[in-house]
Each structure stands twice: as C-alpha cells, then as structure tokens.
Amino acid sequence: MNERDIYFDASGHPLFPKGFDFKKAERIMDNFMTYHRNMHTTFAEVVSFLILRGTGYDGGTSSNHLCFLLGVYGGDRATLKRWKERVKP
Numbered sequence: 001m002n003e004r005d006i007y008f009d010a011s012g013h014p015l016f017p018k019g020f021d022f023k024k025a026e027r028i029m030d031n032f033m034t035y036h037r038n039m040h041t042t043f044a045e046v047v048s049f050l051i052l053r054g055t056g057y058d059g060g061t062s063s064n065h066l067c068f069l070l071g072v073y074g075g076d077r078a079t080l081k082r083w084k085e086r087v088k089p
Contacts, residue, residue: 007065015062017055025051026070029083037080043067044074 067074071086
C-alpha cells in the first residue's frame with residue numbers, strides 16, 4: 001500500500017493515521033499470532049489494542065477495516081490457524 005491509498009469512512013474522515021504502514025502492521029500481527037496461537041478475543045480487538053491503540057484511530061471502524069485489509073474477518077476469534085488461512089483482498 002502506498003500513501004496515496006488513503007481510506008475514508010462515509011463521513012469523509014480518514015480511517016488510519018497519515019503515513020500508516022500496512023506492511024508493518026501485518027508483520028506485527030504475524031509475530032503476535034505466532035506466539036499467541038489461541039486467543040479468546042477477536043481479530044478486531046487484537047488489532048485495536050495492539051496496532052491502533054494510542055493513535056486515536058482505535059475504534060471499531062478502523063480496526064474492522066484494517067482486519068479486512070489484512071485478510072481476516074474482525075469478528076472471528078483470533079487464532080493462528082485462522083491467521084494462516086487468511087485471504088488478502
């Protein structure tokens with residue numbers, strides 16, 4: 001993803017901070033899921049807490065959209081098996 005690939009919600013607000021690094025977010029999730037194989041939380045909760053926390057973009061819309069970009073459904077339970085089976089759009 002390039003910086004020109006900026007995503008906006010229906011009201012025109014950006015979904016991610018300026019300069020957000022999607023490749024780094026994917027690496028963070030990959031490392032996290034490798035060591036925490038079977039969690040009792042959803043992917044959206046993990047993304048919100050692990051990657052988007054403190055940016056001001058840690059709400060449901062941004063976390064679910066980032067899950068979509070990473071190829072997982074935000075409402076699914078965060079397991080390594082589901083992470084490895086993901087399909088990137």
